[in-house]
Amino acid sequence: MRIVFLGPPGSGKGTQATLLKERLGVPHISTGELLRAAVAAKTPLGLQAKAAMDAGELVSDELVLGLIEERMASDDTAKGYILDGYPRNLAQAEALDQVLGSLNRPVQKALALMVDEEQIVQRLAKRAEMEGRSDDTEEVVRNRLAVYREQTAPVADHYRAKGILVDIDGVGTIEEINQRLQNALD
Ligand code: ADP
Numbered sequence: 001m002r003i004v005f006l007g008p009p010g011s012g013k014g015t016q017a018t019l020l021k022e023r024l025g026v027p028h029i030s031t032g033e034l035l036r037a038a039v040a041a042k043t044p045l046g047l048q049a050k051a052a053m054d055a056g057e058l059v060s061d062e063l064v065l066g067l068i069e070e071r072m073a074s075d076d077t078a079k080g081y082i083l084d085g086y087p088r089n090l091a092q093a094e095a096l097d098q099v100l101g102s103l104n105r106p107v108q109k110a111l112a113l114m115v116d117e118e119q120i121v122q123r124l125a126k127r128a129e130m131e132g133r134s135d136d137t138e139e140v141v142r143n144r145l146a147v148y149r150e151q152t153a154p155v156a157d158h159y160r161a162k163g164i165l166v167d168i169d170g171v172g173t174i175e176e177i178n179q180r181l182q183n184a185l186d
Contacts, residue, residue, distance in 0.1 A: 001026065001185065002077075002105055005084045006156055007113030008148045009141070010120040010127070011170045012177060016113065017084045019178050026080035031088075034067050035059060056135055056143035058088055058151065065095050072099055081105075089151040093158040110159035111181060113170035117145055 001024055005013045014030060021028040035053060038046030045067065049059040058064075068086055071077075087093040100106045115123075121141060128136035135144065159165040166184045170177060 001080045002100075002108045003080070003082045003185075004087070004107050004110045004159070005082060005113070006110055006152075006159075006165075007170060008115060008117070008120055008152075009144045010124040011113040011115045012174070013084045013113060015174060016177060016181055017082045019174070020181060021082055023182070024080060024082070026082060027074075027076050028082045028084060029068075029071055029077075029086075031064055031068065031085040033085075034071065035064070038067075054134055054140070056140040056147065058147060061089070061091050061095070064088075064092070065099075068096065069099050072103060072105065077103075077105055083107075087155055087158075090154055090158060093155050107159070108164060109185065110156070110165045111184060112156050112165060112167050113177070114167055115170040119171065120145065 003020075003024075003026075005017055007013050014032075017028045017030070035046070035049050039050050039053065040046070045063055049063060052059045064086065072081070083096075087096050097106070121138070124136050124141045125138065127133065135141075156165055156167075168177070168180050168184060172180075
């Protein structure tokens with residue numbers, strides 16, 4: 001199964017994608033994780049991406065596209081994938097269609113996790129205490145939410161127009177939400 005996960009920061013995409021990948025036996029590909037690894041390893045790409053990430057802005061489309069092209073062309077995505085954190089704007093959605101089209105691995109379902117902003121600010125404040133991610137401070141979280149609202153939310157319509165978007169209520173226990181996602185895939 002070839003899946004794209006949509007939803008605001010803190011909506012639980014990462015948690016749910018991890019659970020789902022076990023069940024489906026496909027790789028979970030998170031551009032946020034790929035970028036954080038590049039920053040930690042101080043690769044040229046990581047060094048270029050860091051400032052935008054720390055500010056809660058999007059890393060340039062060009063940089064992230066290079067990363068995604070390389071990752072999606074790996075053998076392990078032939079059996080499927082769960083993509084998390086990409087695409088994040090309409091230009092990325094169109095670039096992704098191209099990349100996946102030429103690999104013959106187009107998206108089959110877009111799952112949009114829906115959680116309201118008040119909940120998200122609370123969840124990310126908690127995560128900041130536990131994980132200490134540098135972009136989970138209140139100011140940066142607000143910026144990430146604004147970027148999401150302005151640039152990423154319209155991506156849902158891109159998949160809705162293709163008839164492959166499913167909206168999922170993202171409020172509840174991890175198990176409840178996992179069950180909703182499984183139902184949407186059955
Ligand atoms: P979250 O969904 O909680 O914001 P992610 O781990 O998905 O966290 O992303 C963290 C940061 O990495 C983003 O704020 C952004 O700077 C960068 N990033 C991740 N994916 C992309 C992307 N597709 N395009 C541009 N920047 C990205």
